Amino acid sequence: MTDQTAVHAEGVDRSFGGVRALRDASFSARPGEIHALAGENGAGKSTMIKVLCGLVRPDKGTVRVTGRLATAFQELSLLPDLTVAENLLLHDPPRGRFGLVARRRLVPVAGRILSDHGIHDLDPAAVTRDLSVAHRQVVELVRVLATRPEVLVLDEPTAALQEQQVAWLAAHMRRLREEGCCVVFTSHRWREIEALADRVTVFRNGTHVTTRSRLTESEAVTLMSGRTLEATYPPLAPPQDTVALEARVGEVDITVRRGEIVGIGGLAGQGQRELFLRLFGIGRQQVTVGGVRTTIRRPKDAIRAGIGIAYVPEDRKAEGLLLPMSVRDNLALATLERRSVAGFVRRAAERAAVQGVVDRLAVRAASTAHPVGTLSGGNQQKVLMGRWLLSGAEVLLLFDVTRGVDAATKHDFYVLVAGLAAQGRAVLLYSSETEEIAHLCHRVLVMREGRVAATLDGPVGDAERIVAAAMKEHQHV
Incomplete structure (x- = not known):
């Protein structure tokens, strides 16, 4: 690692409508280092990355990037109806006579690229839309790794990845560092920052707070949020004796x-x-x-x-939210009929209900009339959770709801979920972070090949017990 600067931004301002995403912000990183950019959702990390990559023009300030730059964003840029090969080679396909794309060579060439990257x-x-979110993220990452960049910028690259895929990416990041590449990444998984980053820059409210080579998670949370992080996982109230949900799904x-x-x-991929x-x-x-026994034929029946x-x-952008629509409309979507008379929505009642949820979840939005797509990832997730709070649903199916959410906001979600359970809601919870399941659940069903391989009474407390149980035959612990 040298004192030379690979990327540098100084005095950067950027606003979106009434939201000021960056305020006189600065950032710099060197060749041959892995540099983490940390902060709460909405702190300005993703906006700074888009400024560095030239996707967003700053309102003021200076930006300098030295070397070939490649970027992978949390919002996937793959074309879903193309194959993996077509997406990998979209910008540099193999060509034959007269410069035409040699379509027969697409799959073999793409296969070699994938193999070369492990x-x-x-x-x-395979058609890209048929892949899991994790595999789509891997394709996105291989595409940028294959360009052999001198500056690699990764925005939440591990948010959708499973543990073995995180280890795969970490190995490539370390290899690039040894080759002199400057790697800048954001992550809400602090253990990844501790394991990978040579330096950490903390952003808060769109402004640079500090850059350090050593930083504990508790120190980082205080710097990011201005408050001390309480015990990560809240205590759980005992469940009631009344059964809320019973079902047999396949062999489960x-x-x-x-x-x-x-x-x-x-x-991952065991039928969850x-x-x-x-x-x-x-x-x-x-x-x-x-x-009450009933048959559910479509989501409307469940709701x-x-x-x-x-x-x-897990994929709030593709499966949960209507990004061009307002925060208010997204929150009220599942309960329109309850606030309508003769087909007309009672707007006053809707505004009051929506504002109550926004205040309860501390959704950071300049206005509920703004498009939900302008919010940070964590605030978008709050809107999605808020929609179901408005619905009064008694059974909550939460699938990786903290993916791409910062540590402080994760704690808020933990408190919210534990509180909803204490009120009598029934919760089924899956998380790609096994530690969350180990600490936040009364009971854990460990799945393997579409069936329950183990039942663990909880809180389990030790994530390794869950991983170990996934390798064994059916048991009750």
Whole structure:
């Protein structure tokens, strides 16, 4: 690592409508270092990255980048209807006679690129939309790694990745550092920052706070949020005896009591996502809710009064929110009928209900009339959670709801989920961070190959117990 500067920004301001994302902000990173950019959701990290990459023009300030630059964003830029090979080679496809694209060579060339980067479980001929979010993120990362950049900027690159994929990316980041590349990344997983970063820059309210080579998580949270982080996981109230949800999905029997948080653990891709989708009506499913047996044929059946099942997905942008629509409209979407008379929405009632949820969840938005797509990732997730709070759903299916959320906001979500359970809501929880399942659940069902391989009474407390259980035959611990 040298004293030379690879990327440098100084005195940068940038506003979006009434929201000032950057305020006289500065940032610099060197060749041959891994530099983490940390801060709460809405602190200005992603905006600074877009300024550095030239995607957003600053209102004022100076920016300098030295060397070939490549970027991978949290919002995937892949074209879903193209194959993996076509996406990987979109900007530099193999060509034949007369400069035409040699389509027969796309799959073999893409296969070699994937293999050269240690990826052997992806079919280059697969259509991108059929891939999991994690595999789509891997394709996005391989595409930028293959350009051999001198400056690599990664915005929340691990948010959608599973643990083995995080380790794969970390190895590539370290290799690039040894080759003299400047790697700038953001992450809300502090253990990744501690393990990878040579230096950490903290942003707060759009302004540079500090740059240090050593920083503990508690120190970082205080610098990012201005408050001291309390105990990470809140205490859990005991669940009630009344069963809220019963169902058999494939080979999985699910029973969740009122006031109970049941974790769904196991290695990635073991049927967890399919379980959640089936319970929400993606495919015909019989369930017993509140003692009443019923058939759910579509999500509308799950949402309706008397059933009250809500689903918060991992991909909030593609599956949860309507990004061009306002914060207010997104919050009220599931409850329009309750605030309508003769087909007309009672706007006063809607505004009052929406504002109550915005205040309760501390959603940071200049106005509820602004498009939800202008909010930070954490605030978008709050809006999605708020929608189901407005619905009064008694059963909450929470699928990786803290993905891409900063440490302080994660704690707020933990408190919210524990509080909802204490009020009698039934919660089914999946997280790509096994530690969350280990500490936040009354009971954990560990899945393997579409069935329950182990049932652990909780809070488990030790994430390694859940991983170990995923490797064994069915057991009750």
